[in-house]
Amino acid sequence: MSTTALMVLIxxxxxxxxxxxxxxxLMSARDFRRIAQRVPGEVVRLRESxxxxxxxxxxxxxxxxxxxQYVEAETHFGSNPPPARVGGRVTVLYDPARPDRxxxxxxxAGGKLIGVLFASLGLVFLVVAAAIxxxxx
Numbered sequence: 001m002s003t004t005a006l007m008v009l010i011x012x013x014x015x016x017x018x019x020x021x022x023x024x025x026l027m028s029a030r031d032f033r034r035i036a037q038r039v040p041g042e043v044v045r046l047r048e049s050x051x052x053x054x055x056x057x058x059x060x061x062x063x064x065x066x067x068x069q070y071v072e073a074e075t076h077f078g079s080n081p082p083p084a085r086v087g088g089r090v091t092v093l094y095d096p097a098r099p100d101r102x103x104x105x106x107x108x109a110g111g112k113l114i115g116v117l118f119a120s121l122g123l124v125f126l127v128v129a130a131a132i133x134x135x136x137x
Contacts, residue, residue, distance in 0.1 A: 004136040011129035019122025025115030032103060036093035039063050043084045044072060057082035063092045065099050073100040077114075 001009075041063035049056045056078035064070050071094070083104055084090050091105035 004132060008129050008133045011125050011132065015122045015125035015129055017122070018118050018125060022115045022117065022119025022122055025118060026112060027115075029103075029112045029115060032095070033093065035095060035097075036103070037066055037096050038105065039066065039092050039094065041090050041092035043082070043086050043088045043090060045074075046082050046086060047074065049078060054080060056080050059083060059090070059104075061090060061092055061102060061104070063094070063102075065094065065096070069099060071099045071102075073102045075102060075104055077103070 041061040043059045044062045045060040047058045047060065049058065057080060058074050058076075058078040059082055060072055060074045062070065062072045073094075083106070093103045093105055095101040
């Protein structure tokens with residue numbers, strides 16, 4: 001196998017992996033939004049997670065379901081800055097079958113951002129693979 005063919009294969013596989021992760025995340029966010037109920041909530045806690053690049057905050061939200069049940073749940077998506085301060089109001093999307101499974105409304109918090117980032121990276125690697133294939137002797 002030539003070096004060019006190997007490079008096209010490597011970049012192509014990376015494109016498929018990143019693109020697949022991105023499309024999967026976007027489809028998951030879309031499917032969740034289809035079943036989710038939307039209610040107001042309040043940030044009751046911010047859990048800080050630190051690493052070498054700084055801090056990420058995971059809010060715990062208190063809200064009442066449409067059935068009148070009070071729920072407190074932590075989001076799976078962290079951010080810096082946090083989406084709201086403790087005591088701040090947010091819009092919660094929750095799974096009616098599992099009310100502790102929540103996302104916050106918005107592009108940044110709902111999982112779409114991760115999908116768009118990975119899908120975009122997949123597209124970049126695909127373009128690089130195509131360029132190598134097209135312009136190699």
